[in-house]
Amino acid sequence: MSIFVYLTIYASLIIFFVTVMYKITDYLKKPLHVRWELYPVAHEGKKTSYGGGYLEETDWWDKPRPKSRLGELKVMIPEILFLKAVWENNRKLWYASFPFHFGLYLCTMFMALLGFASIGMLLGLSKGSLILSVVFAITNLCGPAGFILSIAGAAGLFYKRLTDPTLKDYSTFEHFFNLGLFIVTMTFALLTWLLVDPNFNVSRQFATNLISFNLVPIGSSLLSIQMVLIAILLAYIPLTHMSHFFMKYFLYHDIRWGDAPNIDSPSTNAKIGIVLNYPVTWAAPHIAGHGKSTWAEVATFNPTADAEEKKE
Amino acid sequence: MSKTKDSLKINDVSKDTEKLASVDPEDLMPLPGEFEEGPWGEIPAETREKYACILDDTCILPIPLPKTKAEEDDLVRKFLSGMEKLFSKENNWTFEPMLETSMEHCAKCNTCAEACHLYEASGRHDMYRPLYRSEIFRRIYKKYIKKESLSDWRNGPIDLNWRTVARLGELAYRCNICRRCAQTCPIGVDNALIAREIRKIFSQEMGIATPELHDKGSMLQLKVGSSTSMNGLVAKDNVQFIDEEFSEETGYEFSTPWDVEGADILLIHNAGEILAWPENIAAFSIIFQAAGLSYTLSSDLAAYDSINYGVFYDDVQFARTAILQAQAAKKLGVKKIILGECGHAHKALTVIADRVLPPGLQIPRESYLPTLRDIVLKDKIKLDPTRNNFPVTLHDPCNLTRLMGIIKPQRDIIKKICPQFREMHPHGPFNYCCGGGSGYAIMSRNTIPEWRAKISGRKKLEQICNAFSECRGPEEKYVAAPCSNCKGQLRDMFERYGLLEKEGLKYGGLVELVVNAMVDVKPGFISWEEE
Numbered sequence: 001m002s003i004f005v006y007l008t009i010y011a012s013l014i015i016f017f018v019t020v021m022y023k024i025t026d027y028l029k030k031p032l033h034v035r036w037e038l039y040p041v042a043h044e045g046k047k048t049s050y051g052g053g054y055l056e057e058t059d060w061w062d063k064p065r066p067k068s069r070l071g072e073l074k075v076m077i078p079e080i081l082f083l084k085a086v087w088e089n090n091r092k093l094w095y096a097s098f099p100f101h102f103g104l105y106l107c108t109m110f111m112a113l114l115g116f117a118s119i120g121m122l123l124g125l126s127k128g129s130l131i132l133s134v135v136f137a138i139t140n141l142c143g144p145a146g147f148i149l150s151i152a153g154a155a156g157l158f159y160k161r162l163t164d165p166t167l168k169d170y171s172t173f174e175h176f177f178n179l180g181l182f183i184v185t186m187t188f189a190l191l192t193w194l195l196v197d198p199n200f201n202v203s204r205q206f207a208t209n210l211i212s213f214n215l216v217p218i219g220s221s222l223l224s225i226q227m228v229l230i231a232i233l234l235a236y237i238p239l240t241h242m243s244h245f246f247m248k249y250f251l252y253h254d255i256r257w258g259d260a261p262n263i264d265s266p267s268t269n270a271k272i273g274i275v276l277n278y279p280v281t282w283a284a285p286h287i288a289g290h291g292k293s294t295w296a297e298v299a300t301f302n303p304t305a306d307a308e309e310k311k312e
Numbered sequence: 313m314s315k316t317k318d319s320l321k322i323n324d325v326s327k328d329t330e331k332l333a334s335v336d337p338e339d340l341m342p343l344p345g346e347f348e349e350g351p352w353g354e355i356p357a358e359t360r361e362k363y364a365c366i367l368d369d370t371c372i373l374p375i376p377l378p379k380t381k382a383e384e385d386d387l388v389r390k391f392l393s394g395m396e397k398l399f400s401k402e403n404n405w406t407f408e409p410m411l412e413t414s415m416e417h418c419a420k421c422n423t424c425a426e427a428c429h430l431y432e433a434s435g436r437h438d439m440y441r442p443l444y445r446s447e448i449f450r451r452i453y454k455k456y457i458k459k460e461s462l463s464d465w466r467n468g469p470i471d472l473n474w475r476t477v478a479r480l481g482e483l484a485y486r487c488n489i490c491r492r493c494a495q496t497c498p499i500g501v502d503n504a505l506i507a508r509e510i511r512k513i514f515s516q517e518m519g520i521a522t523p524e525l526h527d528k529g530s531m532l533q534l535k536v537g538s539s540t541s542m543n544g545l546v547a548k549d550n551v552q553f554i555d556e557e558f559s560e561e562t563g564y565e566f567s568t569p570w571d572v573e574g575a576d577i578l579l580i581h582n583a584g585e586i587l588a589w590p591e592n593i594a595a596f597s598i599i600f601q602a603a604g605l606s607y608t609l610s611s612d613l614a615a616y617d618s619i620n621y622g623v624f625y626d627d628v629q630f631a632r633t634a635i636l637q638a639q640a641a642k643k644l645g646v647k648k649i650i651l652g653e654c655g656h657a658h659k660a661l662t663v664i665a666d667r668v669l670p671p672g673l674q675i676p677r678e679s680y681l682p683t684l685r686d687i688v689l690k691d692k693i694k695l696d697p698t699r700n701n702f703p704v705t706l707h708d709p710c711n712l713t714r715l716m717g718i719i720k721p722q723r724d725i726i727k728k729i730c731p732q733f734r735e736m737h738p739h740g741p742f743n744y745c746c747g748g749g750s751g752y753a754i755m756s757r758n759t760i761p762e763w764r765a766k767i768s769g770r771k772k773l774e775q776i777c778n779a780f781s782e783c784r785g786p787e788e789k790y791v792a793a794p795c796s797n798c799k800g801q802l803r804d805m806f807e808r809y810g811l812l813e814k815e816g817l818k819y820g821g822l823v824e825l826v827v828n829a830m831v832d833v834k835p836g837f838i839s840w841e842e843e
């Protein structure tokens with residue numbers, strides 16, 4: 001049984017990382033797309049405060065266009081941590097969505113701290129050292145708070161999707177399954193903490209065994225079930241729309257804030273060269289049937305007969 | 313029975329009903345003051361016989377009504393074929409990465425609904441949720457294109473038949489593509505983009521587009537040079553006439569230069585201004601001449617008309633037009649292109665064309681606003697703001713503000729020359745669309761004017777009334793709308809409700825306000841007399 005639990009966790013970690021990497025590389029491999037930015041663009045420095053950008057300047061192509069990373073962080077941090085857009089535009093949902101997301105952040109932190117302490121101990125740090133004492137204390141706070149908040153949030157979202165007429169028609173079996181999976185997993189985590197592992201020593205030992213490939217028996221069936229559920233969740237999340245937790249980076253940085261102009265950039269021009277040579281098979285008469293087959297040919301072809309005559 | 317505001321379900325879209333939904337005029341968002349609102353009116357019988365008018369009380373996209381089972385199946389087949397191409401990098405390199413991320417990451421939280429002026433104006437009718445249209449499209453994509461296993465369970469069921477396709481096509485024309493909804497999405501999903509992509513399937517694959525945007529729009533522009541039907545010679549003649557008329561009227565002698573090789577700037581107007589708002593053309597010419605700018609207009613095909621309706625429905629038509637405009641600039645050897653008062657033209661040529669124009673055609677392009685700001689703020693022309701001493705508000709065209717981040721120059725100008733300037737709320741990047749965005753400003757078939765007044769233009773009208781809340785009544789007021797399409801929408805709204813007489817409301821561009829304040833020009837360039 002214990003071996004099965006260990007192997008499930010290893011498998012889920014592999015699935016998680018492979019899926020995340022696959023989705024990221026799949027996006028990065030996509031050809032050049034046109035610009036489609038949406039203001040306020042967060043990195044426009046002082047102009048961001050009122051939603052402006054570099055196109056407010058004459059001869060903007062001759063002027064420096066510094067990118068404010070700090071500006072981006074100022075938007076991303078409240079957005080990621082506190083779901084600012086939901087707070088501002090959908091307050092009722094925020095009361096459920098925020099605890100759910102924040103609970104998951106705390107759970108992630110909890111797992112990271114377990115991993116950190118395990119590695120520290122494997123490297124010889126003593127349990128009584130100051131650093132590990134602090135880590136243990138934060139772990140003890142993050143774990144239960146994360147479990148409780150995410151259960152409450154997921155239950156709130158479940159209830160809202162079930163009862164709110166505006167959400168009901170847009171909620172599918174998968175939504176309820178996902179939320180249910182979170183509730184069950186986090187409930188097992190909560191029970192393990194309450195009944196078996198109040199200081200997370202057992203969990204930490206399990207993490208140490210996992211990291212050192214020391215596949216010894218786990219000793220608690222409750223913890224075993226919790227670990228299998230976490231493994232399932234971990235492997236499952238990036239396969240669903242919840243992959244927005246990392247793909248959001250591209251939705252914001254590459255699309256919404258993707259305002260980098262092409263000022264005769266050799267790399268952008270090379271990419272334009274590639275896409276303009278892609279074949280076009282759209283079937284409408286104004287596009288097809290003129291014997292033109294690439295974007296470059298189609299885009300420089302005038303489908304109106306008179307214009308053709310004029311050219312000749 | 314068509315569905316009322318809170319009873320519409322996603323799968324109703326496929327049902328065999330005469331129409332899907334109807335917005336009861338009683339439910340419309342109330343406006344501040346007395347605004348008579350009548351019934352929707354009837355779509356003419358011949359339109360109904362010919363086209364699939366089965367969505368609601370209007371009919372925008374002329375989808376031929378299938379008469380046989382084979383024609384019904386054909387509609388679905390062609391739609392799916394187009395959808396397949398939409399998700400191929402070759403056919404849709406322009407937008408596919410953005411479309412796919414919007415397909416995959418929506419949390420279906422409906423946070424975007426409250427941001428949409430159509431949803432609010434319709435009295436919060438379910439059909440106008442930005443997500444409604446996107447969700448139908450998404451379910452079809454997941455089931456029929458991506459072929460996800462257990463798709464009905466995972467993404468929700470969808471019954472795909474000809475009605476689903478026809479209604480989805482029409483739903484893509486119940487959106488101004490203003491992207492206000494996208495701004496509020498916590499994840500970055502873009503329902504406006506989805507609407508535009510649906511329009512592309514119909515145009516690029518099925519050959520179905522609105523006549524105003526396609527036959528009389530982008531095709532006419534490619535054929536004669538402008539969607540106004542004017543060829544280069546006629547446009548030149550008309551502008552010459554404008555020069556003469558307005559030189560006399562203003563007492564300021566000016567002439568608009570054409571086809572000047574080696575000029576610094578190629579100025580491209582929306583040619584609609586030449587016919588509908590000649591004072592806008594004159595104002596530009598007066599200001600540019602007075603400021604001593606080296607500029608020219610071009611009489612080359614499509615280069616004297618900045619419109620690029622492809623932006624609203626068709627990437628190929630978009631690319632063709634942008635390339636013609638850039639070619640004209642290259643031929644003249646100008647240093648840059650400056651776009652006049654037309655929002656979508658700004659966005660099209662400055663931003664979207666940025667990764668479409670090949671090397672050699674990448675002539676720098678910018679808005680007229682920064683140049684105008686420099687002229688006004690650096691006192692390159694003499695201005696007397698007391699000539700503009702009437703209440704003025706500013707409409708922010710979505711393309712200039714939310715989509716390009718040009719917010720401050722117009723405010724710097726207007727604050728300097730209009731002592732009674734006041735903002736609408738919200739404004740800048742958070743503005744509301746005028747209601748004419750994405751092509752409606754030039755549409756007046758069947759009950760489309762009703763839709764533009766009752767639904768799409770309603771929120772803007774409310775904003776305008778509120779901006780002048782302390783001076784309602786016939787006292788003279790001015791709405792500066794630096795965009796040709798927006799002016800078209802305001803013109804029709806003001807006429808419909810008699811707002812010039814009742815509220816003293818006049819709309820116009822920003823350059824007109826500048827010329828109205830120029831001391832070298834006779835007073836009264838802006839007039840409230842009925843034209």
Ligand code: SF4
Nearest residue numbers: 418419421422424497
């Ligand atoms: S588009 Fe964004 S705001 Fe709208 S439902 Fe989807 S995730 Fe929510």
Ligand code: SF4
Nearest residue numbers: 428487488490491493
């Ligand atoms: S783009 Fe504008 S009109 Fe269209 S759904 Fe979004 S907010 Fe509404």
